[in-house]
Amino acid sequence: MxxxxxxxxxxxxxxxxxxxxxxxxxxxxxxxxxxxxxxxxxxxxxxxxxxxxxxxxxxxxxxxxxxxxxxxxxxxxxxxxxxxxxxxxxxxxxxxxxxxxIDLIEDIDVEYNDVENTVKSKKLNHRKIIDLDSDEIEDFVSSFKNQIYGHQKFKDDFTELIRNFRVFNKLGEHKILSLFLMGDSGVGKTEVARAIHKSLGGKKKLAKINFGNYSSDNSLNSLIGSPRGYIGSEGGELFIRVKDSDIGIILIDEFEKSNSTLFNYFLDVLESGKMVSSIAEEIDLNGFIIIFTSNINKDEFPKRISPELRSRFDYKGYFMPLFHSHKEKFTEFRIKNIIEKFNKNFDFELPENIANDILNRINVSNYKNMRDLNKKIKDTFVKSVMELLAKNNE
Ligand SMILES: Nc1ncnc2c1ncn2[C@@H]1O[C@H](COP(=O)(O)OP(=O)(O)OP(=O)(O)O)[C@@H](O)[C@H]1O
Ligand SMILES: [Mg+2]
CATH class of the missing domain: 3.40.50 (Rossmann fold)
Incomplete structure (x- = not known):
């Protein structure tokens, strides 16, 4: 071998x-x-x-x-x-x-999609926002705020929300904190879930389900398992994901892509604070945060999402494209990361001013989607280093 x-x-x-x-x-x-x-x-x-x-x-x-x-x-x-x-x-x-x-350039948009490769852990022990003491909450909040660029109003609202959630959860009156985040592609909706996961010290995968894959009629079976005796009765994706994660957060992406059966299922989850599989296995989600994201705009929201469900979300937010200054900060930070990573992996010495050179070559105003901007940053870095290599070989 x-x-x-x-x-x-x-x-x-x-x-x-x-x-x-x-x-x-x-x-x-x-x-x-x-x-x-x-x-x-x-x-x-x-x-x-x-x-x-x-x-x-x-x-x-x-x-x-x-x-x-x-x-x-x-x-x-x-x-x-x-x-x-x-x-x-x-x-x-x-x-x-x-x-x-080969990890040439650190990638930010890590998605996990291989259900087969997940490890099934027996004991469920999720670290949750309600488990933190008041010092830890301060650390959590500042770590979270640092990871998300812009969206100041949301960050303030979210800080307030978790403070209240911790109180009312203790009183037994609020089991799950649910957030519905809307807005254009690549402005940080999914990143919010990643940042919470990371700030709570997540070592395993974030429990993430993409509802874009769940638009067919028997999608509930794939999500929560099919009744005993049928193929796939070991448990649906939702159960596998949650069991395989170490943090009390669930991310549901592209929520609007699914159908009313799944909407109703989640209505029930938010109401009861637990999820129940098709074979009546229960997982207690008390203290969990569930984040739903969607690309629909403000006008579509009331049309696509039922009033029952709408009223069940604790927070509904609309993410605007990032401001110029936030995009610049994002770019600076990314360049720094890429250079660090590069230096760890290669002996080739980069000139000291390379970060600034790259920054000057990118016009952040051309980008609304941070994913596209990130691609531009990576490509510009590669181009700069290639030019240096070529010069060395002249
Ligand atoms: N506000 C932000 N703060 C920090 N990073 C961001 C922000 N917005 C976008 N990013 C970066 O851009 C990438 C794409 O963002 P994200 O996955 O959150 O997009 P999204 O809003 O969920 O878009 P989509 O609707 O396409 O899923 C992230 O990996 C993240 O690194
Ligand atoms: Mg997303």
């Missing part, structure tokens, strides 16, 4: 190649070796990296791979296009111990 197969993002392949070339390494394709096994013996593990992406088109991949890989020198580094990750993870499971993404 080989230690690991590394996956690259096609977008940043040239960047990776240039950085490796700076380290004196070249990337070769496995294709030549497949045509002529002698070529494989000639591979120099110290200066060559083997790109195996082309194997994805191979017949009887598992069989052939097990013939080919042992012929390479012991410490050969193998890489592949991330596009084929699922395929290689499966077909090459007896060739590599580990499948790892």
């Amino acid at each position: 080989r230690e690991q197969l590394l996956f690259f993002d096609k977008l940043y392949f040239n960047f990776y190649k240039a950085l490796k070339s700076e380290e004196g390494k070249e990337i070769i394709s496995i294709t030549d070796g497949l045509l002529n096994f002698d070529k494989i013996n000639e591979v120099n593990e110290d200066i060559q990296i083997v790109d195996i992406s082309s194997l994805s088109g191979l017949d009887r991949l598992q069989y052939n791979a097990e013939l080919v890989f042992p012929k390479f020198p012991l410490n050969t580094i193998f890489i592949a296009d991330k596009e084929h990750k699922k395929l290689f993870e499966h077909e090459l499971r007896y060739c590599f111990e580990d499948f790892v993404d």
Whole structure:
């Protein structure tokens, strides 16, 4: 078995190649070796990296791979296009111990979507906002506020909300704190849930459900499990997610995409403070925060969401695009993060003024969606470093 197969993002392949070339390494394709096994013996593990992406088109991949890989020198580094990750993870499971993404640039928008890969923990022990003492609440609030740029009114409202929630929850009068956040794409709705999760010290995955995947008629089965005897009765996604998380927060994205069955289910959850699976398993959600997000605008809100449900949300907020100054702060912070990450991974020395150079190359006014802005920041960073590498090689 080989230690690991590394996956690259096609977008940043040239960047990776240039950085490796700076380290004196070249990337070769496995294709030549497949045509002529002698070529494989000639591979120099110290200066060559083997790109195996082309194997994805191979017949009887598992069989052939097990013939080919042992012929390479012991410490050969193998890489592949991330596009084929699922395929290689499966077909090459007896060739590599580990499948790892090359982390060139830290990514902010981490989404978790693989239900299969979750670990089922038995004991439920979520850290909740109601568990914090008053000092911890102060820390929580300042950490949360630091992570979200702009939206000052919301941040103040939220601080007030959790203070009240803690009091009324103790009195037994308020079981779940529910927030409904609307607004354009990429302005920080989902980020609010991530920031709460992080500020409460979350180590495991945030319990997140995307209702965009739940628009069909039998969607309730996928969400809370189907009745005993049917396939999938082990528990639906909601139960798996909540059990697999260590923090008392649930994020429901694209809430409006779902149907009335699911709306009613959540109406019940908010009312009773617990969720019940199809096989009558109960999870107590007392003290939890549930965040619902949606791209609908203010006018659509009353049309799409029933009055019963509307009145059940503790807070309804509309997120406007960020102000110029907040976008600049976001950009500065991101550049700093990317540079830190880069310095940790590569020996190549960046010039001191690189952060400012990058900042000057980006016009934040062109961006409303922070996801797009982030992409621009990453691309500008890559471009700047590529230029430096080219200059070095002149
Ligand atoms: N106000 C903000 N503060 C900090 N980061 C933000 C903010 N807005 C956006 N971001 C960054 O941009 C990325 C996208 O934001 P987010 O996922 O919260 O978008 P969203 O509002 O949920 O959009 P969508 O409706 O498309 O889901 C986040 O990963 C985050 O890093
Ligand atoms: Mg979102």
